[in-house]
Amino acid sequence: MSRVTAISEIGPRIAARAVGAEKLYGEGEAQVAALRGVDVELAAGEFTAIMGPSGSGKSTLMHCLAGLDTVTSGDVFVGDQQVNGMSDKDLTNLRRDQIGFIFQQFNLLPTLTAEENILLPLAIAGRKPSKDWFDRVVDTVGLAGRLHHRPSELSGGQQQRVACARALAPQPEVIFADEPTGNLDSRSGSEVLKFLQHSVRTLGQTVVMVTHDPSAASYADRVIFLADGRIVSELREPTADSVLDMMRKIDVRERVA
Numbered sequence: 113m114s115r116v117t118a119i120s121e122i123g124p125r126i127a128a129r130a131v132g133a134e135k136l137y138g139e140g141e142a143q144v145a146a147l148r149g150v151d152v153e154l155a156a157g158e159f160t161a162i163m164g165p166s167g168s169g170k171s172t173l174m175h176c177l178a179g180l181d182t183v184t185s186g187d188v189f190v191g192d193q194q195v196n197g198m199s200d201k202d203l204t205n206l207r208r209d210q211i212g213f214i215f216q217q218f219n220l221l222p223t224l225t226a227e228e229n230i231l232l233p234l235a236i237a238g239r240k241p242s243k244d245w246f247d248r249v250v251d252t253v254g255l256a257g258r259l260h261h262r263p264s265e266l267s268g269g270q271q272q273r274v275a276c277a278r279a280l281a282p283q284p285e286v287i288f289a290d291e292p293t294g295n296l297d298s299r300s301g302s303e304v305l306k307f308l309q310h311s312v313r314t315l316g317q318t319v320v321m322v323t324h325d326p327s328a329a330s331y332a333d334r335v336i337f338l339a340d341g342r343i344v345s346e347l348r349e350p351t352a353d354s355v356l357d358m359m360r361k362i363d364v365r366e367r368v369a
Contacts, residue, residue: 127156127286127318132186146172148341159312161329164338178288212279212287216294218271220263227259230277253277269300289321305331326355
């Protein structure tokens with residue numbers, strides 16, 4: 113299978129990128145290559161989905177880009193900062209100030225209200241929230257009437273929207289979302305995806321989402337496909353059908369390779 117270099121042609125500013133990224137686990141005969149020389153640029157102000165079969169390296173790529181894991185070789189950048197080689201302190205500051213995270217599990221603190229959960233990263237960083245930005249985020253997630261409710265008083269979709277607002281609150285360089293609709297029903301999942309799409313188009317946010325769901329990927333501006341640790345294709349302006357068709361083609365190629 114030929115190697116594809118996924119370099120964005122939209123916009124001059126790059127929110128995150130990997131250059132020749134390789135990630136190896138284990139040693140000797142037991143060694144597994146999760147990433148094999150990945151080159152990718154993720155444009156600022158764009159919604160990118162990362163897809164691929166199980167074991168393709170999609171989650172590993174996201175974790176390396178987000179500074180949650182380290183590449184074995186190659187380089188990773190968030191904005192103009194090189195992530196690999198950073199000290200633990202600098203990595204902590206980067207993840208706190210420039211990266212937002214949304215996971216399948218909502219990870220909300222049950223004793224805090226929705227508003228307190230949203231503002232928690234800023235409180236930890238000792239930063240005061242911008243009222244204008246906070247109001248815009250809350251308006252975007254549509255939770256103005258629920259800010260004083262605790263997680264147990266919110267539906268699953270509302271809890272995930274609180275988690276999305278929490279990721280947006282510090283105005284990060286990029287938000288990484290790992291299967292953000294995995295624990296939601298289709299209606300709630302659609303609400304969260306529309307919010308992420310809206311945050312990109314209205315607030316200028318950058319979102320990178322790992323998903324296995326073609327319908328979820330169809331909300332993105334761009335879909336990058338991995339197989340066996342390599343980027344093998346990409347789609348612009350995807351639909352659920354075009355994503356599903358590409359996944360089928362990749363599956364066929366993998367089986368005959």
